Amino acid sequence: MAAxxxxxxxxxxxxxxxGRQSWESLRLHDxxxxxxxxxxxxxxxxxxxxxxxxAWFDRADAAMLQAGTATGFSDLPARERLHRLIMAWLxxxxxxxxxxxxxxxxxxxxxxxxxxxxxxxxxxxxxQWLREAAHRDAVLPWRAIEETGxxxxxxxxxxxxxxxxxESATRTSVFLDRLLGRAERLAQSLxxxxxxxxxxxxxxxxxxxx
Numbered sequence: 001m002a003a004x005x006x007x008x009x010x011x012x013x014x015x016x017x018x019g020r021q022s023w024e025s026l027r028l029h030d031x032x033x034x035x036x037x038x039x040x041x042x043x044x045x046x047x048x049x050x051x052x053x054x055a056w057f058d059r060a061d062a063a064m065l066q067a068g069t070a071t072g073f074s075d076l077p078a079r080e081r082l083h084r085l086i087m088a089w090l091x092x093x094x095x096x097x098x099x100x101x102x103x104x105x106x107x108x109x110x111x112x113x114x115x116x117x118x119x120x121x122x123x124x125x126x127x128q129w130l131r132e133a134a135h136r137d138a139v140l141p142w143r144a145i146e147e148t149g150x151x152x153x154x155x156x157x158x159x160x161x162x163x164x165x166x167e168s169a170t171r172t173s174v175f176l177d178r179l180l181g182r183a184e185r186l187a188q189s190l191x192x193x194x195x196x197x198x199x200x201x202x203x204x205x206x207x208x209x210x
Contacts, residue, residue, distance in 0.1 A: 063092035
């Protein structure tokens with residue numbers, strides 16, 4: 001296993017310290033002291049504490065994309081591909097679920113409009129990578145409809161997961177499967193929703209046609 005970079009060590013130390021206290025009370029000088037660094041060493045990698053949040057979710061995005069490289073993944077029905085990818089994304093955050101929840105709730109505090117706007121862009125970016133990893137090829141106008149549906153599912157499942165105390169997030173997994181099933185049925189009921197597509201293939205959320 002490759003040695004962790006200084007950037008990764010800073011992020012992991014921040015998460016561990018926040019887990020012992022809270023994300024709100026965490027200060028970057030605490031992280032520097034924990035790693036026996038000075039603040040300039042931290043600043044080289046993170047301009048502010050919020051950058052650590054972005055790096056944390058970047059790690060989840062990477063785990064999601066890695067899940068999409070599994071043998072046989074591309075042969076799975078679209079619904080199963082999306083389920084596996086979203087659950088892989090959540091699993092990457094599971095070791096610091098409480099801190100993750102605090103990060104998200106902190107963005108909704110009054111006066112943090114710039115963080116809220118950045119959060120919207122973050123959601124959009126993750127959903128775009130989700131579509132890429134799931135090999136979704138819909139083109140406009142169906143792409144916009146699919147993106148809207150996936151964003152709603154992703155956010156609903158994320159907020160469910162943040163409060164899920166079940167083992168291995170079973171409740172979240174069942175909830176996700178139910179939402180994807182509804183989306184699949186809705187897609188099948190919409191005239192023309194199977195196209196146009198960049199390549200011939202399955203309609204959004206549904207299993208490939210034989």
